[in-house]
Amino acid sequence: MAIKTVGVVGCGLMGSGVAQASAQAGYNTVVSEINQQLLDRGLGMITSNLAKAVEKGRMTDDARKSVLGRLKGTLVMEDFKDCDIVIEVVLEDMTEKKRVFSALDRICPPNAILASNTSCLSIIEMAMATKRPDKVLGLHFFNPVQVMKLLEVVRTLTTSDETIATARAFGESLGKKVILAKDTPGFIVNRLFIPYLLSAIRLYESGAASKEDIDEGMVLGCNHPMGPLALADFVGLDTVFFVANALFDEFKEGRYAPPPLLRKMVAARYLGRKTGKGFYEYK
Ligand code: 3HC
Numbered sequence: 636m637a638i639k640t641v642g643v644v645g646c647g648l649m650g651s652g653v654a655q656a657s658a659q660a661g662y663n664t665v666v667s668e669i670n671q672q673l674l675d676r677g678l679g680m681i682t683s684n685l686a687k688a689v690e691k692g693r694m695t696d697d698a699r700k701s702v703l704g705r706l707k708g709t710l711v712m713e714d715f716k717d718c719d720i721v722i723e724v725v726l727e728d729m730t731e732k733k734r735v736f737s738a739l740d741r742i743c744p745p746n747a748i749l750a751s752n753t754s755c756l757s758i759i760e761m762a763m764a765t766k767r768p769d770k771v772l773g774l775h776f777f778n779p780v781q782v783m784k785l786l787e788v789v790r791t792l793t794t795s796d797e798t799i800a801t802a803r804a805f806g807e808s809l810g811k812k813v814i815l816a817k818d819t820p821g822f823i824v825n826r827l828f829i830p831y832l833l834s835a836i837r838l839y840e841s842g843a844a845s846k847e848d849i850d851e852g853m854v855l856g857c858n859h860p861m862g863p864l865a866l867a868d869f870v871g872l873d874t875v876f877f878v879a880n881a882l883f884d885e886f887k888e889g890r891y892a893p894p895p896l897l898r899k900m901v902a903a904r905y906l907g908r909k910t911g912k913g914f915y916e917y918k
Contacts, residue, residue: 642743669710712739720801754775865915
């Protein structure tokens with residue numbers, strides 16, 4: 636199946652990144668938000684990312700204008716009516732996800748693919764809110780979407796081979812390396828990544844070392860671009876907590892259990908970069 640028009644539901648940090656990647660790859664892209672303020676903020680992030688790319692000489696000004704010309708922001712779900720694939724990037728809340736999938740199923744052409752960017756929720760539950768579970772799958776992008784080269788394509792019990800093949804080709808057309816995972820919480824990367832972050836938080840909580848030394852240890856000792864505590868702040872401590880809980884609920888393994896310090900920081904709204912304070916402070 637040929638994809639020409641792409642929809643993205645949600646224009647936050649991840650949604651705006653997905654919409655930008657799609658428009659940059661040459662697709663007409665419709666991106667929605669729930670109110671004008673959030674839409675303006677999301678489109679503003681794309682505009683400023685593209686301007687920076689031109690400044691750094693990585694994109695011509697003409698290319699920037701054509702990318703923006705392919706992007707359409709909307710507040711109306713009906714604008715997804717001509718999309719060949721729609722990617723849902725809304726809050727990690729199953730009730731909300733099911734509501735979005737059911738609306739997309741009603742609005743989109745019958746052969747359109749519907750995808751979720753969830754990090755850990757059950758995609759088959761979203762698929763069963765539609766009448767096309769063979770055309771539903773996960774497309775899990777990584778933050779910052781513009782920089783990270785990976786895309787996890789997630790297959791449920793009902794996803795067809797054709798849907799997987801189309802989604803894989805679509806991901807590759809965005810310049811991503813595609814890996815295939817089954818519909819289990821955390822897929823491949825978060826199954827390994829979340830216990831790593833939780834171990835770093837436990838190590839810090841135990842008093843074994845300072846946060847700076849833990850981070851420097853992993854940056855210089857393992858060549859990671861960021862240490863685990865800085866990375867937890869970057870991802871958002873609420874997100875780390877949410878995914879950890881989802882993994883723990885499913886597998887009941889101690890390595891997924893959120894450490895008390897993480898729970899307390901989330902309660903205090905020390906969520907990392909997004910609130911200006913997490914393990915570190917941000918201006
Ligand atoms: N949006 C767009 N571009 C960005 C960006 C952003 N938010 N942040 C950085 N960049 C670009 C910069 O413009 C720069 O581009 P250039 O090389 O063309 O000039 C390049 O990335 C490098 O940026 P900087 O020089 O400013 O800074 P760093 O070299 O420190 O890189 C980083 C920043 C890319 C964020 C790097 O530190 C990194 O890769 N960190 C790890 C990120 C990571 O692990 N992400 C996965 C999180 S897990 C996840 O998303 C899954 C979820 O389910 C939890």
